[in-house]
């Protein structure tokens with residue numbers, strides 16, 4: 001297949017590009033490299049030293065038979081989107097290219113506006129571009145489990161059967177997102193659903209859980225293929241952040257009681273989920289929703305897992321509870337369905353102590369790149 005990967009220089013997009021290219025698909029990465037400029041803005045960096053996109057792709061060409069091309073451009077610019085679609089004529093478009101940090105979106109008005117404009121306009125441009133250029137192509141869009149919030153009933157995969165005043169219907173599952181970023185994803189979902197209904201486009205919304213880990217079979221093959229690993233309080237996902245904290249003797253910072261429960265998955269499962277969605281496209285006119293995670297944990301459970309493994313390796317690791325900077329329920333019911341990707345053949349890599357050990361060892365190797373002050377939350381929701 002010809003697969004365009006918007007956001008292919010990012011944490012999920014780069015290993016997905018390699019994974020799909022290694023399976024014989026022809027890849028076009030479209031990225032404006034803005035993720036690298038957030039690092040400059042926040043005075044932080046990936047824990048792992050990463051090559052530039054140019055170096056990454058040059059070394060793919062020099063050392064593998066894989067077909068990866070790049071186009072540096074912004075999805076907010078419709079001409080870029082249309083040019084990419086016209087020249088490449090993709091069968092599928094994987095859309096990762098959004099501002100994806102909840103704290104970043106909650107910094108102030110400017111960051112909230114930037115996040116929502118970047119995400120919503122980029123997705124709208126893609127929808128109009130697909131309609132104009134390649135209406136049969138399958139849009140695979142990264143959403144988030146955070147769109148649903150934490151309702152006191154089971155979370156279904158996208159849709160809920162509702163009985164009301166003696167009548168019944170299947171309706172989009174109610175959305176109660178956690179941040180301006182998560183709201184942007186809800187706006188995207190509505191826009192994509194409308195485009196499928198009005199124009200007959202085909203789309204899969206992957207409501208992804210929190211991703212941990214950073215290596216896949218392909219990123220391990222060459223030091224220039226290594227993936228980014230964010231550890232800071234703005235972009236670092238919780239397990240990755242705990243591992244960075246443990247190796248520099250910092251407390252594992254749990255926000256509030258730590259009862260916040262979410263869906264999680266390993267990066268190797270992210271890349272496989274995208275492949276499964278691409279190999280089994282939605283029907284024309286269908287807006288399909290999958291919940292993309294493999295296990296659920298509370299933040300405190302994860303902290304205890306990292307604490308135990310770190311202590312067994314000789315680190316003097318402790319858990320510290322901080323006042324929660326976010327507005328969220330700290331203990332709540334959480335049961336989210338996630339069977340559709342399993343039905344397509346996903347074989348999950350569940351969180352193991354071996355995995356946590358590898359993460360701690362990698363963080364230890366690069367401990368000189370960790371800035372301790374970037375670990376503590378300074379952005380509040382209030």
Ligand code: NAD
Nearest residue numbers: 007009010011012032033034035074075097100142208211
């Ligand atoms: P990332 O920030 O590492 O990667 C996003 C990439 O998109 C970056 O390379 C960035 O430069 C690019 N980009 C952003 N805006 C762009 C624009 N307007 N035009 C072109 N390129 C643009 O993020 P990630 O962690 O790889 O996440 C990828 C997607 O998965 C996001 O949509 C995110 O919301 C979703 N997601 C991620 C997680 C997670 O734990 N990382 C969890 C759930 C959902």
